[in-house]
Amino acid sequence: MNSITITAMVDEKRRVMIDLPDEVEPGLVELEVIVRRVEDEKPPEPLTREWVEARLRAAGLLVEHEHFAEAVELTEAEELELAQRLAGSRQVEDYINEDREERF
Numbered sequence: 536m537n538s539i540t541i542t543a544m545v546d547e548k549r550r551v552m553i554d555l556p557d558e559v560e561p562g563l564v565e566l567e568v569i570v571r572r573v574e575d576e577k578p579p580e581p582l583t584r585e586w587v588e589a590r591l592r593a594a595g596l597l598v599e600h601e602h603f604a605e606a607v608e609l610t611e612a613e614e615l616e617l618a619q620r621l622a623g624s625r626q627v628e629d630y631i632n633e634d635r636e637e638r639f
Contacts, residue, residue: 539555539556539559541553541555542573544579
């Protein structure tokens with residue numbers, strides 16, 4: 536494979552994320568970047584909830600709410616109890632401080 540042309544969006548921090556086609560095999564490659572304004576193409580659609588849902592639904596990856604028709608919503612007390620069980624007795628700050636100590 537000699538050449539691939541990809542259009543990409545540059546964000547405010549001057550970063551670009553690209554996905555290469557499947558025919559590009561993993562390994563060391565040399566990239567050549569040519570910055571040229573693309574004027575005649577429309578900008579990408581904004582990332583909205585509806586757009587994401589449509590893409591997930593088209594891929595068969597969206598779990599529709601009707602599958603959980605018999606589910607019962609938790610009360611605030613039940614949510615709090617569940618959160619305390621999952622979190623344990625330690626505060627989030629303890630985990631953050633512990634992680635920072637390991638790096639310094």
